[in-house]
Structure formats: structure tokens, C-alpha cells
Amino acid sequence: MLNTPYPFDANNHAYQRFLTLTGEHFEVVRWDTTTGRPALLTLIDISSRDAFSVALLDTDEDPQPHALLAVTTDAALSLHGPIRGRAAAADYAPHLAMRDARVAATTPAALHHPDTPTIRPDEWLTVPPDIASAAHTPPGDTTSVGLVLLDRDRAQLAVVGPFPTSGDAQAWQSDTDGWPTIDRLTVALQPPAAESA
Template sequence: MHTDYPFDTNNRAYQRLLTLAGEHFEVVTWENATGRPTMLTLVDVASHDAVSLALIDTADDHQAHALLAVTTDAAMSLHGPIAGRTAAADYAPHLAMHNADIAATTPAALHHPDSMTIGTSEWLTIPPDIAAAAHTGALDTTSVGLVLLDRDRAQMVVVGPFSTPADAQAWQPATDGWPPVDRVVVGLHPPASETDSP
């Protein structure tokens, strides 16, 4: 979410709101002296009734994510970084079409290595059978991610990207109150275009 009360007029939800509202209402946009939209008034054309909506801020789905893929033998790979959870999820069909061994995928937020504190909301729940069997695949990339894997609770966090496996292994989070976790270094593959194979 943006800070200091800004508003991104390119925000996809805002643009869709304008499109949909324009199909059913007369839309009046109110702006402040800097040109920032502050309010929308929607006027019903038939009755001339109106409702005004304050525009407080925007939030964009651009946090760095990776698509975690697990093969039929529970080898993990990461694909990213990709801007946003939705874009990471949208990459899954492309990846699966080029690798028949993939059994499951899920978008995972990339915790930036500059922050040593991992919040409880960052833990991603995964199926217990995958948590029990998951292991690293071939490290055949120039970039890696560190998967902190809590096998008992079937949860994980992905930290990265890192330039080398040694950098990933050297990274240490603040761990007050944490359960024991396995540290698994996983290759981070750049997303392939739709015309390339991953």
C-alpha cells in the first residue's frame, strides 16, 4: 500500500472501477490542486440520484514472488522473481506445460534478505505430504532462494534472491520463538517467456 496519502491512477482496480462505473453511471471525478483524484461521484442517469466515493489510497500487487514448483518426487524449484502473487500464479500453467514432472505449484512471497524479521503472516501453509518429503532439486541457476521449511507444521517461507548457495546458507533470521526449521537452498529460475521453454 502506498504511504503519504498518494493515489496511483494506473492502479488496475481503479481503472476497472472507472470502466465499469462508466457503463452504468455518469462519472464525475474530483481532483485536488495537484491533480490527484480525491472523490468519484456516480450519477444515475435516469433518476439523477448520486453517490460519492472518497478515494483514500491504492494498493498494488507488485510484491516480489516466486512460483514454487514441486515435482512428482518432491524436488522443489523456484521460478521468479515475479511482480505480484497473481502474476506468479498465472505463470503456473506455462511452467506445467513445459515440465510434465511438476505435481504442484504455489505462489510464494519472497522475503527480502535485508530484513532479518519474518512475520507470522509470511508463513505459507503447504500440504503435509509435500512438507514431509520436499527436498532441493538441481542447483543449475545463477540465483537461489532459501526455503525455511517447518515440516512439523507444514509451513514454509522463501527468502531471496541470493547470488550463491553460500550467501543463502549464511543468512540468519531473527528466530525468537521459532520452531526448528530445515534450511533448503533451491534454484531460482528466471521466468521464461511464453515462446520459450523454462
């Protein structure tokens, strides 16, 4: 069983967090296969020396690029990313809020790839109507931008990107006919600070 080719990424965030938490309460013995893949963990209670083992079969990650969409107290939008996965984007929110006191709200937003002209219904985010009506973008220079498609009437948005320039973002077109009128806001895509890695 230990040499079966289960996909396992030892850098998986959940696995690393599990090791950190269990290491605070147990002695942890890691058993590896001949290829170096972790296959089994034995957790030993420090005081009683009782133990049990957990088999490590596989890992799962959310590979879709996301950005953390932030709204300031005056309804200015900003994008922070790309960040791999929705959970990692959500985890970045406290770091951003600690650095910028103007941030009033955040939400992870999937980055729709510009090579695909069709935006799926599940890529649209519902936002509070007051934010949808007042949202705007501040001027800014950056090497990467995202295109926020904002339906103010339905209070929904989707994010497409990244693009190298604002002109590239504004030139992008969806193949979906019959959309209601939407605003196309070009927003600087700011790389996340180092503490989110």
C-alpha cells in the same frame, strides 16, 4: 476538500480494475485536482443518464515482496518472483499453470529479506505433509535464488531472499535459537513472465 494531500496512486491495481469494470457499464467522468490526482469519479448510467459520484480518498498496496512457490507433480519446488504483494503473486498462479502442465500446486510466499535475521511466526507457511516430506529442488542455473527453510516434521516453510548465489543463500543464518531441525533448500528464483505485469 479536493486539494487535501491524500495519498493516491492512480496505478493501483484495484483502482485500475475498478475503472475497467465500471467503464463496461457506465460512462465514467474523472475529476482531477490541480495537481492531476484523481479526486472524484462520476458514474453515469448510459440508458437513464442517472448519475452518482464517488470520492477517491487514498489507495493502499501490499508492498512486501513475494514469490509464487510452485510444486510440480513430482514434488519439485520452484520460485517465481520477486512480485510486489501477496495478491499479485497469487494472480500470477494461473499464468504459470498455463505455461507448465507439471505444476500441481502454488502458494504465494513472503520473501523474508536477508538483512533481517529473525523470521516472524506469520512468515511460516503450512504445507500439506505429503508435499513437505517429498519436496526437493531440481538443479538449475539462475542469477537469483531463494532459500526455502523447510520443517518437514511440522510441514511448514519460510522463504528468504533473494540472494545472488546459492553459496550466499546457504551462508545466511537466522538468529533464532532452538529451532527444530530444518532443511535448507536453495531454489532458483525465476522472474515472472511478462503477462503478470
